[in-house]
Amino acid sequence: MANIQTMAEQAEKISRQLGIDKYDIYGSSVEETSVQVDRGEPKQVKASQRSSVIVRVWNGDRQIGVTSTTDIDPTGLELALKTAYEASSFGAREHVPDFSPEAQAPTAEVTRSQISPAPVPDLVEKLVYAEKELLEAHPAIASVPYNGLAQRALERFYLNSDGALRSEARTYASIYLYSKTEQEGRKPRSAGAVRVESGLKKLDIAGCLQEAAEKTVSHLDYERIPSGKYQVVFSADAFLSLLSAFSNLFNAQSILDNRSLSTPDSLGQQIASPLLSLYDDELNANNIAAETFDGEGTPTRRLPLIENGVLTHFIHSAGTARRMGATPTGHASIGAKVSVSPNYFHVMPGEAADDSYRLDRADNVILIDELQALHAGVNALQGSFSLPFDGWLLRDGKRISVESATVAGDFRQVLNSILHIEPDAEVIPGGICPRIWVSELSITGEE
Amino acid sequence: MTTATFPARLLRLQEIPNLDYAANPSRFDQSWEAPLATLLGLGRAVGADLVEFFLERKNYINCLAEDDSITSISPSLITGAGVRVFRGNSDCYVSTNDLSFKGLKAALEKGLAIMGFSPPSPHAHVPELNLEPLRDYGASRNKEDxxxxxxxxxxxxxxxxxxxxxxxxxxxxxxxxxxxxxxxxxEILVAASDGTFARDxxxxxxxxxxxxxxxxxxxxxxxxxxxxxxxxxxxxxxxxxxxxxxxxxxxxxxxxxDYVESGSYPVIMANHFGGVIFHEACGHLLETTQIERETTPFMHKKGEKVAHENLTAWDEGLSTAAFGTIDMDDEGMPVQSTLLIENGILKNFIADRAGSMRTGHPRTGSGRRQDYTYAAASRMRNTYIDAGDYSLDELFASVDKGIYCKKMGGGSVGPTGQFNFGVDEAYLIENGQVTRPLKGATLIGEAVNIMQKISMSSKDLSLAPGFCGSVSGSLYVTVGQPHIKVDHITVGGR
Structure with a gap:
């Protein structure tokens, strides 16, 4: 990406020429390399270097116009500013976004490992090795149809006409391995694992490999399960998936738009079991993708959302905070309409369990490892879900893979039906969460 | 040096860095032939089996009205290019925002280096690529305005x-x-070392x-x-x-x-967006991408019966104004109408260039991508189950107790052929009559089984727009079908 200070100077000069006295710009650039392999050979290598900026312009009537562009040289920037200015004539007249009052406030000091990209042959070699090891892990594992190893360097910045200017850069690497089984007279089964780290050298490829192999093998002996009500244990991945799908519960913009399960009066209400405490914690040391400011330049932070079951905070942009008498929380993405979304969930661990809540002694309990098709099976505005899942039936502590089934319920009931939160939390790319035990949910097995 | 046309003599490699082609920055026209042919020649000179450039300009805008206010108007201006380099059946795809000759050359050289090609002697000649005369669907089909x-x-x-x-x-x-x-x-332009040169x-x-x-x-x-x-x-x-x-x-x-009671039911699925069942349960599994990965139960079934004899299905890019209609695919191939299943017999797969190379199935004009950041892959266009012979009354009359899925939500299919999709609007069928509304239903099943259970199709084929996300990004597609009856399917609910 062009030097950000230079871009700031160009933007100021062009804006002056166009008669624009108020604007801000958010931009990012990414340099990325990724590989996929197929039976010991590289299948596809991808490399890209791309940049984009989004420009907001306020006109004399304080209406706002927005344009995004990938063309960030002075000509492209000028066209974007002109187009945004033109669009501002049609911008909203009520609740017009403004600069964040915290756009120049200090951001957190985050120590980042900037790791230089590895050569492509190294990526291919490591992924070929991982594929080979996974294929050799069990005779039934016939292929690793979905695999990938990627490394990315990302830069982002925010600047505005009041002089705010902040930027940061980070690197990260990721691997995913999804294997598929074939056995005579049995249905194919599939499972996988993902790892993310700040660079290839730190990436836990062995751990990813082991998890993918263990999960795949654990699904070889599967059974159809009868439909009915079951006690359910959600893995970290499954529970955080549901939390994200129903995050309108905490989202101030959704609340103001009447598109939330909460209202402004929900703060202070008991919305979950007292066992549950939930934070949004972008700056958590385990968050490889931590960002110190949001799309409006507001510093990110640790924010309690639910404490002992009580809803304590919403996530805000500058605009929603102003309308609701709160402070911005570092959750905004800029656009003609600023959107708000969670960053990094942290569900607090609970206490050690008695025998009723131990997986090794559980009987007739469903352990949900991964929820699927959330885009299709979640009705976030109604609070309901009906989702296929990968998981096991626990019978006297023994895991029996579920052939094919769905779980259905109401998310608010799930929050209130939490029976136990395990003491050890799992760190996954989307957050931190222990396994969570919930009383009866409807399970439908394929008939 | 500024060169708008081909040099008078064959170039040597060492001369390429001095070239500064002046292609038209605001339109992908004939002026792009010389720079692209030179770069394609460079790729071939170092040994690449095939090189392809994809250039794109996009002018996008969205507008949102909430209640009685316009809350968002967002234009986006996007330019970019991707270059794909093949070595045998392996390939590399490099994308960039820089459409200058220098930027495209840098992307190509990165791709060549990744694929292990070494530059030949600076004195080596760069072969001249003969591209076809520009096949310009923008001009020839009156789209310029x-x-x-x-x-x-x-x-x-x-x-x-x-x-x-x-x-x-x-x-x-x-x-x-x-x-x-x-x-x-x-606006897109495709140029490849096999001579393809096409704009749309x-x-x-x-x-x-x-x-x-x-x-x-x-x-x-x-x-x-x-x-x-x-x-x-x-x-x-x-x-x-x-x-x-x-x-x-x-x-x-x-x-x-009320929430639907879970169980196995006969289901009547409405026409129009009901066609998502075929898209998810079968269409994806007929893409050569799935054959390459061996994640489709249909990979060895060409010519065999894979569906109920009632079922005939198409994938095409030709229906007038439909959401998946295109004149050429993103690899420059004119689209066609591809018969997928005829009276239950599997006839064809959906193939892009790389998929065709790797599986042997012929290309079908189905190489598609969201934008220049993705390599093309085999993807559906307008995909639908053909009209049948039954009346709507006959379909409903055949169901004593079942579910009428009037409006489908989204869905997906997994690597083992298991599919699922949500139902936004459903009704109970009792004794052939639609009675009360139901919510919260999810349909799950396996592709190989469900295709055999579509036993009745009515005459009212209707198409609907949709968005399909897969390996080459999010694409505009059409799904469609007449009303169909599935003899029984698992319905997840409360």
Whole structure:
């Protein structure tokens, strides 16, 4: 990406020429390399270097116009500013976004490992090795149809006409391995694992490999399960998936738009079991993708959302905070309409369990490892879900893979039906969460 | 040095860094032939089996009306290119925002280096690539004025506000109303070392509603979307009052619906967007991408019976104005109509260039990608089950107790052929009659089984716009079918 200070100077000069006295710009650039392999050979290598900026312009009537562009040289920037200015004539007249009052406030000091990209042959070699090891892990594992190893360097910045200017850069690497089984007279089964780290050298490829192999093998002996009500244990991945799908519960913009399960009066209400405490914690040391400011330049932070079951905070942009008498929380993405979304969930661990809540002694309990098709099976505005899942039936502590089934319920009931939160939390790319035990949910097995 | 046309003699490698081709920056026209042919020649000179450039300019805008205000108008201006280098069956794809000769050359050289090609001697000649005469679908099919004739920002705002007002008049218990529109204008140019040189212009538009109704603890949320390719007047011609009436009626019925009781039922799936069942349960599994990965149960089934003899299905890019209609695919191949299944027999797969190379199935003009950041892959266009011979009454009369899935939500298919999709609007069928509304249903099953159970199709084939996400990004597609009967399927619910 062009030097950000230079871009700031160009933007100021062009804006002056166009008669624009108020604007801000958010931009990012990414340099990325990724590989996929197929039976010991590289299948596809991808490399890209791309940049984009989004420009907001306020006109004399304080209406706002927005344009995004990938063309960030002075000509492209000028066209974007002109187009945004033109669009501002049609911008909203009520609740017009403004600069964040915290756009120049200090951001957190985050120590980042900037790791230089590895050569492509190294990526291919490591992924070929991982594929080979996974294929050799069990005779039934016939292929690793979905695999990938990627490394990315990302830069982002925010600047505005009041002089705010902040930027940061980070690197990260990721691997995913999804294997598929074939056995005579049995249905194919599939499972996988993902790892993310700040660079290839730190990436836990062995751990990813082991998890993918263990999960795949654990699904070889599967059974159809009868439909009915079951006690359910959600893995970290499954529970955080549901939390994200129903995050309108905490989202101030959704609340103001009447598109939330909460209202402004929900703060202070008991919305979950007292066992549950939930934070949004972008700056958590385990968050490889931590960002110190949001799309409006507001510093990110640790924010309690639910404490002992009580809803304590919403996530805000500058605009929603102003309308609701709160402070911005570092959750905004800029656009003609600023959107708000969670960053990094942290569900607090609970206490050690008695025998009723131990997986090794559980009987007739469903352990949900991964929820699927959330885009299709979640009705976030109604609070309901009906989702296929990968998981096991626990019978006297023994895991029996579920052939094919769905779980259905109401998310608010799930929050209130939490029976136990395990003491050890799992760190996954989307957050931190222990396994969570919930009383009866409807399970439908394929008939 | 500025060169708009080919040099008079064959270039040597060492001369290429001094070239500064002046291709037209605002249009992908004939002036791009010389620089691209030179770069393709360079790729071939170092040993690449095939090199392909994909150039793109995009002018996109979306507009959102919430209740009685326009809350967002967002234009986007995108330019970029991707270069794909093949070595045997392996390939590398490099994308960049820099469309200068220098930028394209850097992307190509990166791709060549990644694939392990070493530059030959600086004195080596660069072979001259003979590209076909520019096949320009933009010019030959009168698309050049499309961008000039689309609706203005002011008009799009006025239409959406009027549409939202119509919704307000027709719906009851309204909690939130949204009308949303987008227009995606795209210019693409494909040049490949096999001689392909083709340009296309595309105009894709969509408009739709989201209505949220609430009454105490009862809630319903209904989405409806229309889509079009190639008609600049699409938005101004939209009969929003008709759409508002349909959305309002559905939201009203679903507001007090009971949750569906889980179990195995005979199901009648409506036409139009009901076609998502074939898209998810079978269409994806006929893409050569799936054959390459060996993740489709149909990979060795060509010529065999894979579906009920009632079922014939197509994938094509030709239907007038349909959401998945294109004149050429993103690899420069003219699209075609591909017969997938005929009376239950598997006839063809859906193939892109790389998929064809790796599986041996012929290309079908199905190499598609979201934008220049993705390599093309085999993807569906307008995909549908053909009309059958039954009347709608005969379908319903055949069901004693079952579910009528009037409006489908999204869905997906996994690597083992298991599919699932949500149902937004469902009704109980009792003794051949549609009785009460049901909500919260999810259908699950296995592709190889479900295709055998589609036993009846009515005559009312209808197509609907959709968005499909897969390996080469999110694409505009059409799904479709007549009303069909599935003999039984597992319905997940409460």
């Amino acid at each position: 499309w961008l000039l004739n689309v609706v203005s920002m002011q008009d799009m705002g006025e239409v959406l506000l009027a549409a939202n007002a119509s919704l307000s008049q027709q719906a009851s218990h309204v909690q939130a109303r949204r009308a949303a529109y987008f227009r995606d204008w795209q 212009l595309r105009l894709t538009q969509s408009v739709g509603y989201n209505l949220l109704c609430a009454d105490g603890d009862h809630r319903s949320s209904i989405n409806q979307r229309l889509g079009n390719t190639g008609d600049p007047g699409f938005l101004t011609d939209w009969d929003y009052a008709q759409t508002a009436a349909e959305v309002s009626e559905a939201a009203g019925k679903m507001l007090y619906a």
